[in-house]
Amino acid sequence: MKHRMTQYDLLRRLPQERLSLLRALGNLADEGGVSLYLVGGVVRDLLLKRENWDLDLTVEGDGIAFARLVADRYGAGLAVFERFATARLAFPDGLKMDIATTRRESYAQPAVLPTVQSASIEEDLSRRDFTINAVAVQLNPGQFGCVLDPYGGQRDLRARTIRVLYAGSFQDDPTRIFRAIRFEQRFGFRLERTTVRLLVQAASTNLIQQLSGPRLQNEILLLFAEHDPVRAIARLGQLKLLRFLHRRLCYTKNVKRVVTAVPEALAWWARRFPAFVIDRPIVSLMALSSESSAVVVAAMIRRLALSREQAKNVSAGGSLVDHVLKRLTNKGTVRPSQVYRLLADFSDEALVLLVAKQVSAQHGVRLNLLKRHLAAYVKNKAVKTALAGRDLQAMGLKPGPQYKTILEKLLDARIDGMITTEADERAFVQKRIGLAGCGKAMLTR
Numbered sequence: 001m002k003h004r005m006t007q008y009d010l011l012r013r014l015p016q017e018r019l020s021l022l023r024a025l026g027n028l029a030d031e032g033g034v035s036l037y038l039v040g041g042v043v044r045d046l047l048l049k050r051e052n053w054d055l056d057l058t059v060e061g062d063g064i065a066f067a068r069l070v071a072d073r074y075g076a077g078l079a080v081f082e083r084f085a086t087a088r089l090a091f092p093d094g095l096k097m098d099i100a101t102t103r104r105e106s107y108a109q110p111a112v113l114p115t116v117q118s119a120s121i122e123e124d125l126s127r128r129d130f131t132i133n134a135v136a137v138q139l140n141p142g143q144f145g146c147v148l149d150p151y152g153g154q155r156d157l158r159a160r161t162i163r164v165l166y167a168g169s170f171q172d173d174p175t176r177i178f179r180a181i182r183f184e185q186r187f188g189f190r191l192e193r194t195t196v197r198l199l200v201q202a203a204s205t206n207l208i209q210q211l212s213g214p215r216l217q218n219e220i221l222l223l224f225a226e227h228d229p230v231r232a233i234a235r236l237g238q239l240k241l242l243r244f245l246h247r248r249l250c251y252t253k254n255v256k257r258v259v260t261a262v263p264e265a266l267a268w269w270a271r272r273f274p275a276f277v278i279d280r281p282i283v284s285l286m287a288l289s290s291e292s293s294a295v296v297v298a299a300m301i302r303r304l305a306l307s308r309e310q311a312k313n314v315s316a317g318g319s320l321v322d323h324v325l326k327r328l329t330n331k332g333t334v335r336p337s338q339v340y341r342l343l344a345d346f347s348d349e350a351l352v353l354l355v356a357k358q359v360s361a362q363h364g365v366r367l368n369l370l371k372r373h374l375a376a377y378v379k380n381k382a383v384k385t386a387l388a389g390r391d392l393q394a395m396g397l398k399p400g401p402q403y404k405t406i407l408e409k410l411l412d413a414r415i416d417g418m419i420t421t422e423a424d425e426r427a428f429v430q431k432r433i434g435l436a437g438c439g440k441a442m443l444t445r
């Protein structure tokens with residue numbers, strides 16, 4: 001039995017050109033003799049009147065064959081994933097669209113990827129994560145705009161509730177544990193009572209440990225990429241899920257304060273340096289692990305299979321940051337060149353973490369001092385010396401390790417404003433050659 005509810009106005013919430021495209025695809029589906037539906041997050045967000053640019057379609061029939069038809073008709077690029085019976089289309093105007101085949105999933109064991117077989121739209125909706133994500137809208141001309149909601153997705157949206165579709169859902173796919181928190185926090189919804197019980201039960205086993213590193217990483221970073229990662233992290237803590245990053249992760253009051261300060265630090269950075277884009281989720285992860293030992297952080301990096309660059313950032317989040325913070329916020333004067341040298345190995349993400357740590361220390365004067373240092377540092381990163389190694393050689397200096405030292409000193413002097421022109425630099429070098437007392441030895445001629 002089909003549980004259909006007509007709501008023709010729903011699709012009208014889409015921009016006009018999207019609506020026209022969906023109508024045209026519905027006609028194409030009729031030509032191909034298949035049923036076509038809009039499904040998942042985009043339907044949920046239409047119902048919530050939230051913007052969503054992902055168009056996820058599913059076909060009762062052969063989804064890949066239908067995707068080929070669409071690609072031909074619109075000159076769209078096509079990538080086919082046979083194993084999952086899905087295809088991704090890239091339209092000439094930049095629009096991306098996923099087309100799947102309605103399917104049944106079976107899990108050979110918990111926490112691994114499922115095998116898929118084609119099935120009806122109702123069955124396809126029944127294997128989804130939550131009722132709010134299991135609503136479809138038909139696109140074939142006869143039923144264009146008809147809402148198919150067999151599991152009460154609209155009721156749960158109205159009640160602001162996240163509910164799984166069956167008792168073994170978290171066991172089959174523990175990534176749904178993190179997805180539940182992601183949607184709960186994003187929409188300010190509550191987990192339904194049985195769903196919380198099932199979630200806590202699944203989280204108390206070692207199922208999450210069985211998730212592969214990349215899958216766990218994906219969930220954690222998606223959660224931290226949400227608008228309010230602070231609440232998401234607090235919720236992970238409350239549900240005792242942070243232990244899956246590492247069982248000895250240090251989640252102290254102080255760490256909570258730093259995590260809480262990250263959004264303010266990010267906002268400052270974005271205002272001050274809009275051109276330098278930050279890997280925001282990684283900053284939250286750095287904050288979260290900022291008081292854990294290097295051994296724990298290294299194990300967490302391995303568990304999450306972080307990329308080399310992410311790993312470098314996260315491992316820089318510890319004691320080095322504290323040491324530099326102390327130097328930069330102490331009363332004594334620090335020359336701009338010293339700031340430059342202190343921060344030279346820091347990524348932009350580590351600089352944001354410095355700010356977050358200082359925000360969390362709630363010392364306004366020192367925070368302003370730090371911000372001034374950072375602003376000057378970012379500006380000074382663009383400073384270059386006029387002279388290079390070959391100029392030193394032309395000045396008669398024998399090539400060797402002293403080149404590096406001299407060029408660094410030149411740069412420091414430039415940054416500190418002691419010299420400003422190429423002539424200044426030449427005089428500076430000549431003086432150093434003289435001062436070295438072994439000028440003759442250093443000269444090639």
Ligand code: ATP
Nearest residue numbers: 039040041042054056127128129133134173175176
């Ligand atoms: P977002 O707005 O974050 O993209 P979404 O609901 O669109 O949220 P996607 O990950 O893009 O989520 O997935 C699209 C749809 O696929 C979901 O709405 C849901 O119906 C289904 N889905 C995704 N991941 C799972 C999962 N792990 N288990 C079951 N169904 C899933």
Ligand code: MG
Nearest residue numbers: 040041042054
């Ligand atoms: Mg989506």
